[in-house]
Amino acid sequence: MPETAVRVKTWPSxxxxxxxxxxxxxxxxxxxxxLGSFPNxxxxxxxxxxxxxxxLVRVRFTMAEVWGAAAENPADTLDAEIYEHWxxxxxx
Amino acid sequence: xxxxxxxxxxxxxxxxxxxxxxxHPYRKDQDGPLTHxxxxxxxxxxxxxxxxxxxPAEISAAIGRMDARSPADGARVVxxxxxxxxxxxxxxxxxxxxxxxxxxxxxxLKLVVVENTADTHxxxxxxxxxCYPRNxxxxxxxxxxxxxxRSRVVREPRKVLGEFGLDLPDTTRVRVxxxxxxxxxxxxxxxxDGTEGWSAEQLAALVTRDSMIGVGVASAPA
Numbered sequence: 001m002p003e004t005a006v007r008v009k010t011w012p013s014x015x016x017x018x019x020x021x022x023x024x025x026x027x028x029x030x031x032x033x034x035l036g037s038f039p040n041x042x043x044x045x046x047x048x049x050x051x052x053x054x055x056l057v058r059v060r061f062t063m064a065e066v067w068g069a070a071a072e073n074p075a076d077t078l079d080a081e082i083y084e085h086w087x088x089x090x091x092x
Numbered sequence: 093x094x095x096x097x098x099x100x101x102x103x104x105x106x107x108x109x110x111x112x113x114x115x116h117p118y119r120k121d122q123d124g125p126l127t128h129x130x131x132x133x134x135x136x137x138x139x140x141x142x143x144x145x146x147x148p149a150e151i152s153a154a155i156g157r158m159d160a161r162s163p164a165d166g167a168r169v170v171x172x173x174x175x176x177x178x179x180x181x182x183x184x185x186x187x188x189x190x191x192x193x194x195x196x197x198x199x200x201l202k203l204v205v206v207e208n209t210a211d212t213h214x215x216x217x218x219x220x221x222x223c224y225p226r227n228x229x230x231x232x233x234x235x236x237x238x239x240x241x242r243s244r245v246v247r248e249p250r251k252v253l254g255e256f257g258l259d260l261p262d263t264t265r266v267r268v269x270x271x272x273x274x275x276x277x278x279x280x281x282x283x284x285d286g287t288e289g290w291s292a293e294q295l296a297a298l299v300t301r302d303s304m305i306g307v308g309v310a311s312a313p314a
Contacts, residue, residue: 019220019272019273020272021219021220021270021272023219023246035202035274035275036202038273038274041273041274056273056274056275058204058275066246067247070247072247072248072249072250072251073250073262073266075265076249076250076265076266076267076268077265077266077267077268078246078267078268078269078270079267079268079269079270080269080270080272081270081271081272081273081274081275082272082273083273
């Protein structure tokens with residue numbers, strides 16, 4: 001649900017049709033909106049059915065979180081679509 | 093970076109591949125063997141025709157429809173949103189459905205509209221490949237698919253926008269949208285000042301492709 005804090009998992013992904021960019025792995029953001037469920041593209045790309053459908057959300061990261069001290073403007077943001085199975089809750 | 097043909101220079105004194113002696117780029121003849129995927133495309137297409145699933149004319153017509161799409165389609169959507177608050181509300185809530193009202197079908201993909209405001213500027217990229225709202229903007233410009241744009245605009249968007257001629261003050265919040273999965277994005281630019289009372293048709297002429305990607309803003313009225 002929107003505003004929930006999440007962290008992108010750091011799974012390795014050699015040779016898979018993964019829609020989670022490497023530069024966001026391990027980064028924390030908040031869910032900006034729920035986009036509904038879609039067949040899993042990581043399976044569709046290999047001719048598999050992509051079931052069950054996976055929930056897709058837009059996660060908003062600050063540039064400070066993504067790029068650290070190298071951020072051009074720390075308060076600017078970056079939004080990306082991340083599948084739920086790539087997200088874990090942020091404790092605390 | 094803003095140029096689609098950065099290698100098109102008249103300064104070269106010698107001839108090199110892809111450039112005529114007079115300095116005009118050209119496409120080399122494809123005399124080499126077909127690549128694996130080119131051969132696969134031909135094989136699948138011929139099988140579909142042989143089995144009577146498509147005719148060659150239907151395939152040509154589909155390519156024609158795709159080629160006919162252009163930023164003018166997106167501009168109609170933007171201009172309507174500027175002039176019709178109820179339409180804008182529908183567009184922000186469900187971009188695909190609102191675009192379809194104006195004849196722009198966004199297939200199975202979902203359209204997300206991100207709105208520029210007085211203090212927020214949005215810009216769209218696809219870092220993983222080259223996802224682009226083709227149904228609203230036609231084919232993407234070469235630079236959009238280029239590794240430099242895709243890798244830099246997420247890291248230093250203000251510098252990249254500056255190279256496109258768009259310098260944003262620190263007080264403007266920049267929001268980069270990476271279309272990583274099933275969504276496609278279009279920016280709803282700010283309506284230019286001095287256009288009060290303009291019709292949607294007049295306004296559409298001010299809506300540039302770049303303003304809908306977010307590397308530019310709508311043109312000022314002449």
